[in-house]
Amino acid sequence: SSEASNWMSAVQLSGYMGVGCSMFFLSIMNEAEKDKLLVNIILFALSVTLMVLTFSRGGLYFLSAVIILYVLFNRKYVGRFLILFLLLPVGYIVYYYVTTTTGGLIEERFGEEGASGREDLVKAGFEIFMQEPLAGVGTGNFNTQITERGLFSAESGAHNEFVRAAAEHGVMGIIFYWEIGRASCR
Numbered sequence: 001s002s003e004a005s006n007w008m009s010a011v012q013l014s015g016y017m018g019v020g021c022s023m024f025f026l027s028i029m030n031e032a033e034k035d036k037l038l039v040n041i042i043l044f045a046l047s048v049t050l051m052v053l054t055f056s057r058g059g060l061y062f063l064s065a066v067i068i069l070y071v072l073f074n075r076k077y078v079g080r081f082l083i084l085f086l087l088l089p090v091g092y093i094v095y096y097y098v099t100t101t102t103g104g105l106i107e108e109r110f111g112e113e114g115a116s117g118r119e120d121l122v123k124a125g126f127e128i129f130m131q132e133p134l135a136g137v138g139t140g141n142f143n144t145q146i147t148e149r150g151l152f153s154a155e156s157g158a159h160n161e162f163v164r165a166a167a168e169h170g171v172m173g174i175i176f177y178w179e180i181g182r183a184s185c186r
Contacts, residue, residue, distance in 0.1 A: 009056075009156075009157040009159075010054040010055055010056040011056045011058050011157070011159060013051075013054045013056070013059075014051055014054040014056035014057070014058045014059035014060075015056075015058050015059055015062065016059075017047055017048075017050055017051035017054065017059045018051060018058065018059030018060065018061075018062035018063050019062065020047050020051075021044060021047045021048050021051055021059065021063045022062065022063055022066040024040050024043050024044035024047055025044060025063065025066060025067060025070070026066070026070070027040045028040045028041060028044060028083060028087070029070060029074075029080055029083060031080070037083075041086065041087070041090060044087075044090070045090045045093065045094055048063070048090075048091075048094050049094050049097060049098060051063075052094065052098050052106060053098060053101075053102075053106075055105075055106065055109050057110060060110075117152075117156075118159045118160070120152060121146070121152060121156060121157075121158055121159055121160070121163070122158075122159075122160055122163050123151075124146045124149075124151035124152050124167075125142065125146075125158050125160070125163035125164065125166060125167040126163065126166070126167075127149075127151055128142070128145055128146070128149065128151070128167040129163075129166040129167050129170065131149075132167075132170055133170050133171055134170045134171055134172060135169065135170045135172055135173070136166070136167055136168045136169040136170035136172075136173055137167060137168055138168060139168055139169070140168070141168060142157065142158050142164050142167050142168050143155040143156055143157055145167070162174075162177075165177050
């Protein structure tokens with residue numbers, strides 16, 4: 001629920017949780033943290049569970065990339081990978097819990113192909129931009145404007161920062177956004 005997350009989108013929550021899960025994973029794999037192994041595994045399992053329950057795949061992609069990179073960069077230290085086998089039962093427990101809790105909806109959601117309606121949100125953002133090209137609809141109004149204007153069936157974030165900036169701030173905002181980017185590159 002957006003209200004429960006202070007209007008943060010599931011993508012943002014999943015991304016933040018993915019970073020946290022990655023930190024717990026790296027702690028589990030760190031030999032200097034052996035004395036905290038059980039605590040790190042429990043916190044990792046809890047974090048992964050919460051991340052998956054956001055119904056957003058972004059955090060899983062991030063965590064998967066961190067694990068793959070870890071394996072690639074540490075392939076000389078085969079002994080460290082034995083601890084990954086400890087994570088297999090944890091993964092199964094998380095999978096079982098999330099699947100039963102959601103009544104199988106999580107499998108349906110993660111099994112979806114395509115962009116999950118994001119292409120429609122991009123079209124809606126461009127439509128708003130075309131209707132309000134100079135100054136847009138104002139900060140934070142994308143999600144309500146797409147439903148009020150009949151461009152999307154439910155309130156949702158833009159899932160694309162450039163489209164959101166164009167719709168909410170118009171040409172003036174895009175120029176400002178571009179100038180901030182240019183100034184930070186100097």
